[in-house]
Amino acid sequence: MKTNSSQILTSSLIVLIALAPSSFALTPAEAEARVKQDDATVTFLEYLCDDHGGRLSGSAANEAALADLEAALRELGLDPIRETFPMPGWVRQDDTLTMLAPVHREMRAIGLSYLEPTGPLNGPVVDLGAGAPEDFAKLEIPAGAIGLFGPSSRGRAGAVGQRALEHGMAGLMFINRVGGGQLLARTGGFHGKPLPLPIFSITQEEGFWMRRLIARGEPVEVGLQTRSFNKPVEVDNLRVRIQGKTDETVLVGGHFDSWEKGQGAIDNGLGVAQLLALARVLRDADLERTVELVWYNGEEQGLWGSRYAVAEGADAKNPPAVMLNLDMVGVPIGVNAMGHDELVPLLDWWNENRGEGRLEQGVTNTTWMASDHTPYQVNGVRVITFYAPIPQESVRYYHDFADTFDKLTPEIIKDSSGVIASLVVELANAPDLPSGLVPEADVEEMLKAAKLEERLRGSGLWKF
Numbered sequence: 292m293k294t295n296s297s298q299i300l301t302s303s304l305i306v307l308i309a310l311a312p313s314s315f316a317l318t319p320a321e322a323e324a325r326v327k328q329d330d331a332t333v334t335f336l337e338y339l340c341d342d343h344g345g346r347l348s349g350s351a352a353n354e355a356a357l358a359d360l361e362a363a364l365r366e367l368g369l370d371p372i373r374e375t376f377p378m379p380g381w382v383r384q385d386d387t388l389t390m391l392a393p394v395h396r397e398m399r400a401i402g403l404s405y406l407e408p409t410g411p412l413n414g415p416v417v418d419l420g421a422g423a424p425e426d427f428a429k430l431e432i433p434a435g436a437i438g439l440f441g442p443s444s445r446g447r448a449g450a451v452g453q454r455a456l457e458h459g460m461a462g463l464m465f466i467n468r469v470g471g472g473q474l475l476a477r478t479g480g481f482h483g484k485p486l487p488l489p490i491f492s493i494t495q496e497e498g499f500w501m502r503r504l505i506a507r508g509e510p511v512e513v514g515l516q517t518r519s520f521n522k523p524v525e526v527d528n529l530r531v532r533i534q535g536k537t538d539e540t541v542l543v544g545g546h547f548d549s550w551e552k553g554q555g556a557i558d559n560g561l562g563v564a565q566l567l568a569l570a571r572v573l574r575d576a577d578l579e580r581t582v583e584l585v586w587y588n589g590e591e592q593g594l595w596g597s598r599y600a601v602a603e604g605a606d607a608k609n610p611p612a613v614m615l616n617l618d619m620v621g622v623p624i625g626v627n628a629m630g631h632d633e634l635v636p637l638l639d640w641w642n643e644n645r646g647e648g649r650l651e652q653g654v655t656n657t658t659w660m661a662s663d664h665t666p667y668q669v670n671g672v673r674v675i676t677f678y679a680p681i682p683q684e685s686v687r688y689y690h691d692f693a694d695t696f697d698k699l700t701p702e703i704i705k706d707s708s709g710v711i712a713s714l715v716v717e718l719a720n721a722p723d724l725p726s727g728l729v730p731e732a733d734v735e736e737m738l739k740a741a742k743l744e745e746r747l748r749g750s751g752l753w754k755f
């Protein structure tokens with residue numbers, strides 16, 4: 292068919308009018324379908340990972356990556372707000388751990404955050420088992436010894452460090468829970484204080500090797516030197532507000548920062564992309580409640596951004612009705628009411644309405660801690676998380692050099708974002724979403740019932 296220029300102009304105008312933003316009602320299913328067809332967040336995450344690498348809080352890479360996200364949100368016509376807060380920062384330098392006996396060998400090791408410059412110093416290695424008080428009690432520990440403990444994903448390094456100090460030890464080595472030469476970056480503590488003794492994360496292979504030598508009475512000696520240092524920093528959370536008919540807020544958050552050896556793709560570039568997907572689909576939607584999206588900084592080193600936001604920042608002034616946390620969320624197979632019984636009927640309703648797309652594990656109701664939802668929950672905000680495991684062949688690289696973009700697929704990013712968008716639209720429009728804060732006594736009871744009191748106290752988050 293031939294067309295003249297005026298026909299082209301007319302049809303272009305029609306296309307432009309059709310694309311012009313105007314607010315429209317959006318169902319959970321429509322939101323999900325739109326997000327699953329949107330490749331833009333996959334591309335954004337690829338560039339974010341490859342252009343900047345890991346996003347350690349307070350680093351230049353973190354700031355440059357945040358500026359890219361901010362620009363992407365402005366391009367969508369949104370108005371992102373930076374919430375600046377101080378936190379104890381930390382700069383990784385060249386830290387070394389060397390086996391001196393029975394063989395001389397540079398070990399594969401990384402320091403825990405808040406490590407201070409120490410050494411060089413040498414010491415005999417003592418096997419502390421799991422590092423529990425009973426493990427210490429059955430040992431003769433020479434002064435200046437360097438302890439070996441783990442593997443355990445739950446062992447609190449700070450508590451083991453305290454015991455080691457009391458026994459006059461000079462350092463600690465923590466064995467990773469997965470093999471293959473991998474290291475596990477982690478924080479030295481939610482307190483943010485310089486570590487009183489050096490703690491290294493080491494590989495399972497070198498840890499088990501030393502353990503075998505010690506078990507047969509062969510003396511093992513290591514030397515260490517650390518140059519990493521502590522430095523207070525100011526960093527930003529980034530927040531986008533999508534105004535609904537009311538100011539009652541559904542908050543969706545996930546941490547932006549990561550460890551710096553890899554690219555922070557799984558942890559938590561995935562959440563960064565999921566939040567961007569929400570911004571893209573919700574920006575023109577006609578919603579009952581206001582939706583706020585927050586990219587937190589400082590999570591890995593101690594939940595600094597979420598602690599600030601809910602205790603002193605925007606969410607202290609205007610607490611959200613509910614907070615949904617996105618930290619390493621793969622494609623959901625369940626949704627968790629996190630101990631808030633009153634949220635279960637609404638989540639059940641949402642899941643049942645998904646028909647064929649129903650999450651196979653349905654609604655669970657178990658409180659857990661240690662991501663950005665925790666400060667909200669402690670402060671009486673109802674929180675929700677997903678049960679959405681990432682495949683083992685990818686998630687094993689968590690906190691390691693190999694947490695890179697190639698561990699994700701476009702399907703994981705888009706399909707997970709679709710389910711999340713569906714729930715967020717439901718929460719924004721549901722007539723029966725509980726409002727107001729949970730009374731303090733009820734929060735305390737819920738956290739005690741979940742047996743989290745000791746861990747929350749150890750992290751400095753217990754406020755009752």
Ligand SMILES: [Zn+2]
Nearest residue numbers: 558559618619
């Ligand atoms: Zn994380």
